[in-house]
Amino acid sequence: MSDPILPVTRRALLGSSAASVAILTAGEAKAGNVAASAASIRMPVSLTVNGTERLLTLDPRTTLLDALREHLQLTGTKKGCDHGQCGACTVIVNGERINSCLSLAVQHAGDEVTTIEGLGTPDKLHPMQDAFVEHDGYQCGYCTPGQICSSVAMLKEIARGVPSHVTGDLDGEMRATDVEIRERMSGNICRCGAYSNIAAAIADVARG
Amino acid sequence: MKFDAPAGKTIVDDPTVIGKSTRRIDGPRKTTGTAPYAYERHDVVSGQAYGYIVGSAIARGRITAMNLDAARKAPGVIAVIAATETEPVGTSPFNTAPLFGGRDIAHYHQAIACVVAETFEQARAAAALIRTTYDRDAGDYDLAKVKDGAKIAPGWSVPEDIQRNGNFAEAYAAAPVQLDQTYTTPDEAHAMMEPFATIAAWEGDKLTLWTSNQMINWSKRALASILKMPAENIRLDSPFIGGGFGGKLFIRADAVLAALGAKAAGRPVKIAMQRPLMFNNATHRPATIQRVRIGTDADGRILAMGHECWSGNLPGGSAENGAAQTRALYSGPDNLTVSYISRLDLPEGNAMRAPGEAVGHLALEVAMDELAEKLGLDPIEFRLRNEPERMPGDPSKRFSGRHLVECLREGADRFGWSARQSRPASVRDGRWLVGMGVAAGYRGAPITKSAARVSLDNAGRVRVETDMTDIGTGSYTIIAQTAAECIGVPLDQVRVDLGDSRSPVSSGSGGQWGAASSTAGVYAACVELRRMVAEKFGMNADTARFEGGRVVDGKTRRRLAEAGPLSAEGQMDYGDFQNDYDMGTYAGHFAEVGVDAYTGEVRIRRMLAVCDAGRILNPLSARSQVIGAMVMSAGSALMEDLVVDKRFGFFVNHDLAGYEVPVHADIPHQEVVFLDTLDDVISPLKAKGVGELGICGPGAAIANAVYNATGVRVRDYPITLDKLIDKLPDVA
Ligand code: FES
Ligand code: FES
Numbered sequence: 001m002s003d004p005i006l007p008v009t010r011r012a013l014l015g016s017s018a019a020s021v022a023i024l025t026a027g028e029a030k031a032g033n034v035a036a037s038a039a040s041i042r043m044p045v046s047l048t049v050n051g052t053e054r055l056l057t058l059d060p061r062t063t064l065l066d067a068l069r070e071h072l073q074l075t076g077t078k079k080g081c082d083h084g085q086c087g088a089c090t091v092i093v094n095g096e097r098i099n100s101c102l103s104l105a106v107q108h109a110g111d112e113v114t115t116i117e118g119l120g121t122p123d124k125l126h127p128m129q130d131a132f133v134e135h136d137g138y139q140c141g142y143c144t145p146g147q148i149c150s151s152v153a154m155l156k157e158i159a160r161g162v163p164s165h166v167t168g169d170l171d172g173e174m175r176a177t178d179v180e181i182r183e184r185m186s187g188n189i190c191r192c193g194a195y196s197n198i199a200a201a202i203a204d205v206a207r208g
Numbered sequence: 209m210k211f212d213a214p215a216g217k218t219i220v221d222d223p224t225v226i227g228k229s230t231r232r233i234d235g236p237r238k239t240t241g242t243a244p245y246a247y248e249r250h251d252v253v254s255g256q257a258y259g260y261i262v263g264s265a266i267a268r269g270r271i272t273a274m275n276l277d278a279a280r281k282a283p284g285v286i287a288v289i290a291a292t293e294t295e296p297v298g299t300s301p302f303n304t305a306p307l308f309g310g311r312d313i314a315h316y317h318q319a320i321a322c323v324v325a326e327t328f329e330q331a332r333a334a335a336a337l338i339r340t341t342y343d344r345d346a347g348d349y350d351l352a353k354v355k356d357g358a359k360i361a362p363g364w365s366v367p368e369d370i371q372r373n374g375n376f377a378e379a380y381a382a383a384p385v386q387l388d389q390t391y392t393t394p395d396e397a398h399a400m401m402e403p404f405a406t407i408a409a410w411e412g413d414k415l416t417l418w419t420s421n422q423m424i425n426w427s428k429r430a431l432a433s434i435l436k437m438p439a440e441n442i443r444l445d446s447p448f449i450g451g452g453f454g455g456k457l458f459i460r461a462d463a464v465l466a467a468l469g470a471k472a473a474g475r476p477v478k479i480a481m482q483r484p485l486m487f488n489n490a491t492h493r494p495a496t497i498q499r500v501r502i503g504t505d506a507d508g509r510i511l512a513m514g515h516e517c518w519s520g521n522l523p524g525g526s527a528e529n530g531a532a533q534t535r536a537l538y539s540g541p542d543n544l545t546v547s548y549i550s551r552l553d554l555p556e557g558n559a560m561r562a563p564g565e566a567v568g569h570l571a572l573e574v575a576m577d578e579l580a581e582k583l584g585l586d587p588i589e590f591r592l593r594n595e596p597e598r599m600p601g602d603p604s605k606r607f608s609g610r611h612l613v614e615c616l617r618e619g620a621d622r623f624g625w626s627a628r629q630s631r632p633a634s635v636r637d638g639r640w641l642v643g644m645g646v647a648a649g650y651r652g653a654p655i656t657k658s659a660a661r662v663s664l665d666n667a668g669r670v671r672v673e674t675d676m677t678d679i680g681t682g683s684y685t686i687i688a689q690t691a692a693e694c695i696g697v698p699l700d701q702v703r704v705d706l707g708d709s710r711s712p713v714s715s716g717s718g719g720q721w722g723a724a725s726s727t728a729g730v731y732a733a734c735v736e737l738r739r740m741v742a743e744k745f746g747m748n749a750d751t752a753r754f755e756g757g758r759v760v761d762g763k764t765r766r767r768l769a770e771a772g773p774l775s776a777e778g779q780m781d782y783g784d785f786q787n788d789y790d791m792g793t794y795a796g797h798f799a800e801v802g803v804d805a806y807t808g809e810v811r812i813r814r815m816l817a818v819c820d821a822g823r824i825l826n827p828l829s830a831r832s833q834v835i836g837a838m839v840m841s842a843g844s845a846l847m848e849d850l851v852v853d854k855r856f857g858f859f860v861n862h863d864l865a866g867y868e869v870p871v872h873a874d875i876p877h878q879e880v881v882f883l884d885t886l887d888d889v890i891s892p893l894k895a896k897g898v899g900e901l902g903i904c905g906p907g908a909a910i911a912n913a914v915y916n917a918t919g920v921r922v923r924d925y926p927i928t929l930d931k932l933i934d935k936l937p938d939v940a
Pocket of ligand 1: 078083086088089
């Protein structure tokens with residue numbers, strides 16, 4: 001790649017990534033030399049992925065999802081829609097679950113990212129991964145990494161007392177009830193319809 | 209080997225591995241993100257460039273001009289292939305809508321260009337620079353409008369002779385009790401979670417596609433005809449498929465454009481079709497209008513059964529045969545089942561999970577509920593009174609194995625059906641109106657030839673290779689179980705390689721035939737391997753027992769490993785005797801719903817399916833197939849609806865935000881019971897598929913439960929709250 005690498009500070013980088021979003025939006029209306037010029041920019045970004053610091057030089061339009069899948073070749077995180085509609089791309093960033101297709105990689109400088117590969121391996125499954133296998137909480141497997149990352153972070157939300165739409169008593173002790181689990185997991189679509197089994201797997205882990 | 213008579217004694221009659229609930233052997237890979245799906249195969253070939261598809265902005269007409277200059281000059285762009293510069297690609301028996309090339313537009317979002325660039329971001333930005341102008345033609349987009357000019361549908365799924373037996377019109381007119389109702393179902397999308405995706409690479413005139421496809425051999429042949437090249441120069445590889453539901457039975461634009469793009473770019477190209485293109489670019493389940501007429505005597509015995517179904521498609525496309533199950537479900541001497549088809553200029557309609565039957569049940573099984581009420585009969589009792597002895601739509605056929613009565617009885621017991629109030633809107637739980645519903649389920653159990661290679665190494669390990677696919681159905685595991693059972697080794701000694709077109713040709717995954725067919729093919733290969741092992745050991749293959757990694761014949765006892773390495777191929781073929789039977793699968797589906805008395809919101813409270821599908825090879829994954837289908841059926845009953853823009857001819861809600869499918873919060877705990885049955889007509893394994901049985905009936909059970917809860921009968925799916933709210937009982 002012959003594109004120049006711009007040495008930038010984190011502050012400048014965040015500023016310009018916001019600008020590049022604006023440019024892309026304008027580019028839609030005006031066709032695009034503007035969009036085209038943005039394409040020749042590369043930016044460095046450093047983030048910690050599954051405990052290892054990774055330095056990447058990226059087109060600022062690269063989503064966190066594509067940085068993981070295409071640049072780090074961590075393809076466990078899935079792209080179902082690229083529009084924040086399905087949850088297949090769920091990863092855990094600084095302890096919170098997010099749709100990684102909805103944020104640009106350069107927004108995550110310095111962040112701690114945990115992907116499905118960071119939870120466990122085929123020989124050493126994370127308890128949630130094991131529970132999914134035990135309860136057959138998947139079929140095609142494409143939504144599965146997102147479901148698992150989401151559920152691991154979701155149980156921590158409950159432990160932290162973060163309420164949901166179905167939480168009845170905001171002051172009382174919060175529990176991983178069936179209704180809470182189903183409500184809080186509703187951002188993760190499973191078209192194979194493994195919901196009943198996924199809920200059982202999560203409930204198993206929640207019970208400890 | 210040939211299966212030409214009902215199974216007698218087989219080598220799996222006392223199974224220790226098949227039939228047992230078994231964790232999937234591919235589970236650890238799927239749950240750790242290490243199972244490679246099509247777009248993710250960085251390791252298979254280097255230098256992969258990125259392709260981005262542009263779709264047509266009109267539904268019908270011609271491209272007048274495409275301005276490609278800006279895109280070609282954009283940073284990182286390697287190649288742009290455009291419809292105006294490309295001869296139309298070939299067709300195949302598996303595709304109706306044109307996939308690419310030429311100026312004519314047959315449907316909205318038909319692929320018209322593909323930009324190949326160094327990065328995804330560059331390809332996407334450059335694709336946005338392409339300017340296209342069109343001459344728009346008028347088209348037909350409204351099924352209700354074109355319905356009256358419909359023709360009787362030809363093709364595989366449609367009976368041509370609409371009056372197989374008796375005279376429906378006279379019998380119906382003379383029947384003392386009659387029901388005549390019309391139901392509509394909307395267009396639906398497969399919306400599988402993994403987009404269509406392909407990496408294509410050329411090596412001279414040889415093409416390899418790492419892709420996501422249910423039917424490897426069909427698609428290899430189709431691609432040969434589409435790209436006008438010899439099939440033997442094409443390799444497809446699809447070890448993991450992120451859902452298909454019929455949407456990935458055929459070659460789609462991603463595969464064609466990756467192949468053409470790779471040729472133009474002189475490098476491998478990877479493409480995942482963008483989600484917002486998928487709904488209009490590819491296939492969908494066509495909308496239907498269904499008229500059901502049933503005439504009975506005063507005791508509820510069916511005298512005349514009529515089910516007509518109208519749907520539309522592009523020229524050459526098939527019909528959605530909603531009347532299919534009506535030929536098999538209930539007795540009735542005069543049986544009229546027919547599908548009509550009209551031309552519509554919407555995207556191509558094609559198979560989606562249980563094509564025909566899935567929507568057919570939404571009409572027939574609600575009609576049965578309506579008629580039971582008219583007769584003052586319990587809906588289960590009404591069905592039991594009409595259990596046929598031979599197939600009503602074709603009395604020359606016997607049923608191979610049919611236990612529908614047991615499904616309904618067992619389900620009634622388990623679900624607590626006796627507590628149902630037959631008067632609608634009579635149960636209240638706080639703000640909820642509560643109701644129960646039942647439906648019968650029928651789905652054909654086709655089986656087809658399938659081949660496999662089974663090898664044994666000198667450590668006693670077994671490897672199975674077949675081009676069979678696992679689309680989430682659990683093929684890996686049931687194939688491993690079958691081999692472990694037949695060769696007598698532990699499951700962890702079996703390795704299964706699927707989805708590679710270089711392997712023996714299987715049934716593929718579709719039409720609920722995959723599990724039964726592919727395991728029968730593996731059985732055939734195992735029988736051959738056993739014969740080779742026995743020969744090597746000087747034993748009699750018919751009397752030798754293969755168990756625990758040993759082969760025992762009389763007093764001789766050998767370690768299986770000593771026979772390796774050996775490799776056997778086998779294929780299971782089927783004799784004509786099966787034509788004498790209707791081979792089907794059966795279910796009793798039950799649902800309980802709550803309908804908000806104030807808002808009309810429907811919440812499913814409980815679901816139960818009692819299934820009869822012969823031997824269940826892996827109850828754990830079979831149950832998943834059924835619950836998944838129940839979820840999809842709940843979606844079609846309550847929310848799924850591809851909304852047609854009838855002026856411009858496209859599906860408006862073409863993404864996962866607008867096309868609503870059930871999510872976690874919509875689905876309660878689901879119960880599935882498998883009756884312990886064996887069907888010796890189907891194959892030596894006596895097993896039938898279940899993946900589509902589960903979508904045949906639950907939606908109707910939900911619809912009937914909504915009626916039982918509210919007294920409001922909605923006959924236009926999906927049953928959304930706007931169709932209920934002004935008819936709900938007064939809130940006391
Ligand atoms: S891929 Fe991010 S939400 Fe669908
Ligand atoms: S397992 Fe296929 S979408 Fe969830």
